[in-house]
Amino acid sequence: MTSETNKPTVILGAGLAGLTAANFLRSKNVPVILYEAGNKIAGLAQSFHDTDGFTYDFGAHFVTNRLAEKIGVMDKCRTVKHYAETVWLGGKSYGYPFGLMRVPRMTASGVAAQLKSFGSHAKPESAADWFRASYGAALADEVAIPLTDAWSGAKAADLSAAVGGGISSGIARTLWLKMASRLTNRAVSCGYSRELPEKASVYHVYPEGGIGTLCQKLAEGLNGTVKLESPVEAILVEDGKVAGVRVSGKIQEASAVISTAPVHVLGKIVEGTSRLAHLQKFRYRPMIFVNLRFEGRGLLPDVVTWTPENEFPFFRLTETPLSMPWLAPKGKTLITADIGCEKDDEFWQMDDETVGELCVENLKPLIPNAKDLYMGCRVLRTPIAYPVFLREYETERQSFAEGTGIENLHSVGRNGEFQHIFMEDVHHRTLRKMRELASIFQ
Ligand SMILES: Cc1cc2nc3c(=O)[nH]c(=O)nc-3n(C[C@H](O)[C@H](O)[C@H](O)COP(=O)(O)OP(=O)(O)OC[C@H]3O[C@@H](n4cnc5c(N)ncnc54)[C@H](O)[C@@H]3O)c2cc1C
Structure with missing residues (x-):
């Protein structure tokens, strides 16, 4: 140059x-x-505050203490003590990933996939192949593939195997990081950094004033x-x-x-x-984040609940105050429902009130009295939430x-x-x- x-x-x-x-x-x-x-x-990386004391993030909720220190805002950050994910399947919630491993058919097909992979040099051609080869058919077909379809808006069979490579975390490492979380009473970061090592001393924080x-x-x-x-x-x-x-x-x-x-x-x-x-021609998946306000707290099984079954209009629910209690006033909570959509489709065009009510209606299996507790919503939309790795x-x-x-x-x-x-x-x-x-x- x-x-x-x-x-x-x-x-x-x-x-x-x-x-x-x-x-x-x-x-x-x-x-x-x-x-x-x-x-x-x-x-x-924006947060919005309303006059009733709720804070909504545009996408990112979880940053690490290492990043906050690097940028020089650690003195303005609060420690996040708890973070966990669950999967809602057949009317029950399972901790992710270890709760799912206790489901016999998931364990059996996971073990079978691992045994099959020994000595095999076949490279998966698509994200769907990657999930089946890495997790087994049950976990792939019931959880990973439907979730991938929902967030990407494309069939996992049409997506590159690189999708799977990007989200994999070794089981032993995940177990160690989860144990470290319990021992330190901090939400040790797992799956949020690939460039730098994930370790017990790297945990989530949240800056005062928002992301x-x-x-x-x-x-x-x-x-x-x-x-x-x-x-x-x-x-x-x-x-x-x-x-x-x-x-x-x-x-x-x-x-x-x-x-x-x-x-x-x-x-x-x-x-x-x-x-x-x-x-x-490269595509991004548009996304609607429906921030639902409720009376009460601890309405979901844990901070993040994945909903792979296609009866739900959303694929992920996040009750951020379970990690960051300060994001909602005392005795109230906030649940963000992520809806994958296309620009100008029926979801994108729905007015905020209607999309909020649709989510509340569909929350019934998880929160039977959701309607009674509901206090309205604030909706954020972005046309560029996720890069879609199409094989083409x-x-x-x-x-x-x-x-x-x-x-x-x-x-x-x-x-x-x-x-x-x-x-x-x-x-x-x-x-x-x-x-x-x-x-x-x-
Ligand atoms: C749903 C979701 C959840 C996420 N959760 C997390 C999380 O929990 N933790 C985490 O660490 N990260 C998370 N992320 C990722 C994080 O939000 C992003 O990595 C980060 O904010 C990206 O920053 P950026 O500067 O690359 O892009 P952007 O924030 O998109 O900034 C690009 C800017 O370019 C501007 N621009 C575009 N075109 C032009 C033009 N022609 N001229 C001038 N300006 C232009 C845009 O207006 C925009 O301001 C999440 C992302 C999403 C979508």
Whole structure:
């Protein structure tokens, strides 16, 4: 890369990834301009507070003490003492994963799958194959595959086996981390970091003021650098190399461009080459988060309840106050129902009140008196919750993971990398990329 340091590095997006990049580059005296399409910072890492004392997070609820320390907000964080998941199946709840292992048919088919895998070099072709080979047919067909269908909006048979690889955690490690949780009385993080080791000393915390506190800290000192309500309309490429961007019809030259925009947007806005045009077909799953307010607390079997049976409109329920009691007033609680949908389908178009009532009606098997306790809802919608790893573009996805192929153009962050990664990994991976970039400039 030629070092044209008089031109700024342009960053698209003021979520965790964009702010991590801007913060780091500024600390290395690299000139930066960050354009954010929306009217506030934090992207998916936002929390909302209502006048009745409830706090709703946009997606992320659980961050680690290690990330909070790294960003410098640990002194503003409270320790999360408890976190556990259950699966609701046939009218009963089973602890995940160990409760399910006590169901004889799950154990038997799990053992059979493990025995079959010894000495076999066959690679699973799809997510469905991966689940059956790793968990056994019973757990795969009754739990993992229906849940995958629901969150992705595609059949697990049409998804890449990489979906499974991304969520696997060894049983021994999971058992150890769960035991460590009990011994330390802290919610030891399990399955939230892949870049850094998971261990007993890494646990969940929640910042006062909400998840957005992390982004606010990163944005300190970036005055004048962050331009809100400034969607980047085009990334201009000349001779295979980034030359600048166009924002509100004006050209801004750039020595490098860091995009955190979803890749189907990136594919659309790159001008001067068709190299990334194929990214336009990459799909994200839209999601509705229905935040239901109730009288009482401890209404669900545990913090997260997965509902794989297709009689439910939602596939996951989270009673966040069981982990973070401060998210709801005393004696009240909040249950977030996650509904996978398509933009403009019947769920997406439902008004908030109707979607709330639909969820309450369907909560009856888990909470028989849900209707009597219900106090209304607040609904959040996003068109880009989960990257969908369709097999039809798996080769292109793997190739994009190696880089954009355009000099000085980098795509980072959860949607920018098209990866199922959590905030700690987003931060870590973005910093790694920025260190490489800064070393080239210096
Ligand atoms: C349902 C759900 C639950 C999650 N739970 C957790 C959790 O418990 N713990 C955890 O650690 N993580 C969790 N995550 C992941 C976490 O929320 C994300 O990894 C993180 O917030 C992603 O940050 P980002 O900066 O990569 O992307 P984003 O937050 O999406 O930021 C991208 C920004 O780019 C802007 N933008 C887009 N296009 C343009 C353009 N053309 N010009 C300018 N700006 C543009 C957008 O407006 C946005 O602000 C969850 C995510 C989801 C969806």
